[in-house]
Amino acid sequence: MVVGVTLLNVKPGAEREIQRDLESRDGVREVLHVFGEYDFIVIVEVDGLSKLNDIVDEIREIGGVLSTQTIIGAEMS
Template sequence: MVIGVTMVNVAPGKEKEVYLEIKKRKDVREVYHVFGEFDFVVIIDTKSLSELNKLVDEIRSIEGVTKTQTVVGAEI
C-alpha cells in the first residue's frame, strides 16, 4: 500500500469545481480545504507508486489546478 499526501493549489473561483472533481477519483480517501500556501490537502491510498503517480497526474489535469506537491509514504 502506498499513501500519498498531495497539496493542491487552484485558480481563484475554481475551488468547488476542483474539489468535486478530486472527490470523484477512486483512490482518493479524503480531501481537506485548508488555509495557507495550498488550497487542498488530498489523502490518496493506492496499491503502487505507479498508481499514485497516475492519480496525481489526473489531479494536475483538472481545469483550475495550478500546482501540486506530493509526499509519499509506505507501510512498513
Template structure:
C-alpha cells in the same frame, strides 16, 4: 500499500469545482480544504507507486489545478 499526501493550488474562484472533481477521482481517500500556502490537502490511498503516479497525473490534468506537491509514504 502506498499513501500519498498531495497539496494543491487551484484557480481563484474554482475551489468548489475542484473539490467536487477531486472527490470523484478513484484512489483519493480524503480531500481537505485548507487555508495557507495551499488550497487543498488530498490523501491518496493506492496499491503501489504506479497507481499513485496515475492519480497525481489525473489531479494535474484538471483545468482548475495550478500546482501540486506530493509527499509519499508507505506502510512498513
C-alpha cells in the same frame, strides 16, 4: 498499499468544482480544503507507486489546478 499526500494550489473561484472532481476519483481517500500556502490537501491510497503517479498526473490535468506537491508515506517497521 501506498499513501500519498498531495498539496494543491488552485485558481481562485474554482475550489468547489475542483473539490467535487477530486472527491469522485478512485483512490482519493480524503480531500481537505485548507487555508494558507496550499488550497487543498488530498490523501490518496492506492496499491502502488505507479497508480499513485497516475492519479497525481490526472489531478494535475484538472482545469484550475495550478500546482501540486506530493509526499509519499511509508510504514516504519
